[in-house]
Amino acid sequence: MNIKNKTTMMISHAILLLLMLLTLFPIIYTFTSSFKTNMELMTEPGRLLPVDPTVENYELIWNSDGFNIGRLLWNSTYYTLINVFISVMISSMAGYVFARGEFFGKKFVFACFTALMFVKTGNITVYPQFDILNALNLNKGLWALMIIHLFGIPVVNIYLVRGFVLSLPKALDEAAQIDGCSFIGTFFKIIMPLLKPILATIAILSFNLYWNDYILPTVFTTTKPEQQTLMVGLMALKSTSGAASNWNLMMAGSVIALLPLLVAYAFGNKYFVSGLAAGAVKG
Incomplete structure (x- = not known):
């Protein structure tokens, strides 16, 4: 390796190291600040x-009456895991149908789904969702949110699964059909076990999304504080005593x-990058 290549590599490594430090700085600052007093945080931020x-x-958090950490962790855990399961199942089945299924208007429907990736409504849909569930008398608690997610369309995840399935040889489907598997049977017995990398990627991304969800859980648990998630409880910590x-x-x-996010990523790390790359092979 000549001097020019060594210099280029050193510069590249230095830039990557700088980017890593910039990315990790908020986490490091949060961790070190958790051992400071409130006075120190406010006077020397x-x-x-x-x-x-x-x-x-x-110690204050653990013993706080208003911040029941055990209950909040439990609410966040079951809310997140159920929504991750819903997202993984809908994404995998829809992606498989769009990749292998044959039905009238498939390309048009998929084009419509793809177009939804470029439409961001933000929190403007919160009130309509709440109004619909209110009409069905299902407007309270975390289970109402799970119903919303059950009928949602995870467009990006479907797109990733479809690309992954298209990268698999059709001979697998044909061999399964010769053995007597139906279209659905082929998915569950042959295709789905091969989707582990992309499904692990979707699971991690979904876990991060639902674990950090704040707006919807806040709105839907207003009358049921016992169902608040950890993110909602964290915001309440800011004003637990006094004006400061x-x-x-x-x-x-x-x-x-x-x-929990770090633990989830640690378990799915080996599938995460490969899953993202594999899901973009074809489209």
């Missing part, structure tokens, strides 16, 4: 390391909320 580290923030915001408690709570 630019300091990275605490002057006098303390675990009192975690308790940023120290929020930092400690944020660290606790971040741990």
Whole structure:
């Protein structure tokens, strides 16, 4: 390797290292700030390391009556896992149908679904969703949100699964049909086991989305505080006592909320990158 190539590689590594530090800085700052007092956070917000580290923030959260961490973690866990399961099943089945199925208007329907990727409605749909569920008397609690997600269309995930299925040889389907498998049987017995990389990717992305969901859980649990998720409870920590915001408690709570995401990524890490790349092979 000549000097020019070595210099280029060193510059590339330096840029990547800088980008990594910039990406990790918010996490590092949150972690170190969780050991600071609220006074230190408000008077010296630019300091990275605490002057006098303390675990009192975690003790206050753990023993807080208003912030029932056990209940909040349980609500976030079952809300997230059920929605991840819904997203994975809908994405895998819809992606398989669009890749292997033959029906009238398939290309038109898929084009419409694809167009939805470029339409962002933000939170403008919150009120219509709440109004519809209110008419059905299903407007309270996390289960109402799960019903909404059950009838949702995870367009990007469907697109990824479709691309992955198209990369698989059709000989697998033909061999399964010769053995007597139906269209649905071929999916569950042959195709779905091969979708592990892309489904793991979808599961991680969905886990991150639903675990950090704040607006909808806040709206739908207003009358049922016992069903609040961890993200909703974190915002309540800011004003648990007095007029001053308790940023120290929020930092400690944020660290606790971040741990499940890191664990989920650690378990699915080996599938994550390969799944994203494989899902974009064909389209």
